[in-house]
Amino acid sequence: MTLSQQRRFTTPEPDETLDSLAARARPDLDLATAIELIRGWNLHIFLMRRPRGLLLGGDVVFIEPPLI
Amino acid sequence: MSDAVVLAADIAAGHDGDAELVVTVRYENGVVGVVALDSDSAFDIMQSCGAASSADLVGRPWHEVLKGV
Amino acid sequence: MFDILIKNGMVIDGVGSKAVLSDVGIKDGKILAIGENLKDGGRQVLDAAGLVVSPGFIDPHTHFDAQLLWDGAAKPALEHGVTSIIPGNCSLSLAPLKAEDRKTLIGMFQQIEELPPAAFTDAFEWTWETFSGYRAAIEGTLSVNVAPLVGHSVIRLWVMGADAQQRAARPEEISAMQDLLRECLNAGAVGLSTSFVDVDENARPVPSRFAQFQELDALCAVLGEFGRMLQIVPEFYDTDITIARIDQLAELSLKHKIPTTLSPVFDNRQSPNNVPRTLARIDEQMARGARVWPQMQTRPIDISFSLLRPSLFFARLPSWVKILRLPVTERISALRDPVTADKLVADAGEDGGERLMGRLIVRGGGEAPEHLVGRTLGDIAAERGEVPARALITLSLENDLEIAFLAANGGHDSTDRIGPMLANPLVHIGASDGGAHLTSFSTYGDTGYLFSEFVRKSGALTLEHAVQKITSEPAEIWGLKDRGILKTGYAADVVIFDPLTIDRGIERPVFDMPGGGMRYVRDSIGVDTVVVNGQIAWAKGAYTNAQTGQICELA
Incomplete structure (x- = not known):
């Protein structure tokens, strides 16, 4: 059975920062835009977590907005 | 691609018995999604963007709501 | 002779089969026999007439x-x-x-x-x-x-x-x-x-x-x-x-x-x-x-809150949001201020908060006076000659904000x-x-x-299906060997209950944790007897001394 398409995500590599993750995951965007978009798509990390923005190895980090 | 915008903000029951804020967002690609926020996060974004109540979030650009956090 | 013979029950085997009138014989911790009118007798005989006999x-x-x-x-x-x-x-x-x-x-x-x-x-x-x-x-x-x-x-x-x-x-x-x-x-x-x-x-x-x-x-x-x-x-x-x-x-x-x-x-x-x-x-x-x-x-899921911590329950009300975000001492001062309190009440709606707050229930287990516990804020407010929003403020102040309210069925x-x-x-x-x-x-x-809710009230599941969902299905999913089914040779984990009344009781606080710690519990309703590995562990409203629980053997 073919799986339906779902929203793309990545997981942080050890000691990875948002900057490096954004550059790795969205090389098609300029870095500042990629960072702002990734923050807005991942509020579980960048809003609700304490400390905010702490990237964890097990995280699902979306690299695109919700799918149509 | 237009800016993401808040369409609605509703109160719901969270798993732990606290109220949470379910924010409906129309994203930049036109997709409508929901984001459930715990009380600390919801109050923080309301304060940082100057929203007096949950209803005051509706209609605001999503990046404006999030800019202070 | 069986250790326990359960007579005349409506036996539901746990795999979805239709309930049948039958007896269940238990010996040495196992189901030994299931059938009509078992003759061997038992050291303990339980009459389950009118009741369901199912796997634990x-x-x-x-x-x-x-x-x-x-x-x-x-x-x-x-x-x-x-x-x-x-x-x-x-x-x-x-x-x-x-x-x-x-x-x-x-x-x-x-x-x-x-x-x-x-x-x-x-x-x-x-x-x-x-x-x-x-x-x-x-x-x-x-x-x-x-x-x-x-x-x-x-x-x-x-x-x-x-x-x-x-x-x-x-x-x-x-x-x-x-x-x-x-x-x-x-x-x-x-x-x-x-x-x-x-x-x-x-x-x-x-x-x-x-x-x-x-x-x-x-x-x-x-x-x-x-x-x-x-x-x-x-x-x-x-x-x-x-x-x-x-x-x-x-x-x-x-x-x-x-x-x-x-x-x-x-x-x-x-x-x-x-x-x-x-x-x-x-x-x-x-x-x-x-x-x-x-x-x-x-x-x-119920929403629970007190005025000790800002709750999103009030997120729609600007004046409440503002006051509840103040530090506690300033919050109490603000709530005591008549002008501020009047504004909070006015902001709760033209009905004085009846629609939003009237059905809130005062919770026990904290500092709430016993005579208020379990009652609705609307009821208490009417008794005090106040509107609900005013009653919420005054009750909170009278109890140093240590009074909790519950909005039932919030999610x-x-x-x-x-x-x-x-x-x-x-x-x-x-x-x-x-x-x-x-x-x-x-x-x-x-x-x-x-x-009570999904079998009797809504009919979303049959009795047999509901039993299956919480017996043989979890046993199979988790690989619990010889459990979850009423079947010869399987562990004698058995529940006898009244299908017409089985339910959960109201939520109530008890102080039975170590050091007198509080927790909320619900009593069982309609459960007659619980058998664990062939011994009665609970019956007619009381626990026995049986300690026959085991670490589950796995398939």
């Missing part, structure tokens, strides 16, 4: 790890008909645990379970470090059967110490975790639990959340050696993340040939597509051969929507959280609610 219920998501050390019945779970429990969920178990790490783990347990500190200092002696040591500490005094998970966070803590909550593991550390997990599985662990959500008492993510996917993959390789379960807590508040976790679980399930489960999954009016999308993805992955079981609770509360979800063959009924959230709400009685 299985609760697959609990946190009774500590409570089992002083209460082998996991009260009040057993009196609701629950004869087997699975503790150690959400990455946290009490073993394996080095002595020097106890304080760290206690902080996590207190955050999640809300157990009082005395539970870890006065109620038992820490006699173990290993998983087999913990098993030995609870075995022998159990009245309920236990299939314990081992927690990923404690495995990390054992191997990495404080670094478990700081960083990714190195290859040699992952290898050590694999060895430790293997040891726990050999000692009877039913599987591994991990969490992507839980935090400790300082709001810092628990150790399991610092693991890379490769670490989880390596641990699942060990689970694969035994065919045991992986349980996770996904980011249940977000559908896209939940689906991402389902895909990860499916990958692990297929690669290592293991069952997996995620809990909880909730339905809310505010995000009505959450469960349908989640189940659609589960369906796709199950069709590929993956075993990914979403757990759904039966009970609705996961649409019987019409949830009934078909619970009946769905992809859904694993569970996620009770028994033994956790002690001071926030009762986590007991979900099985009674299944029958």
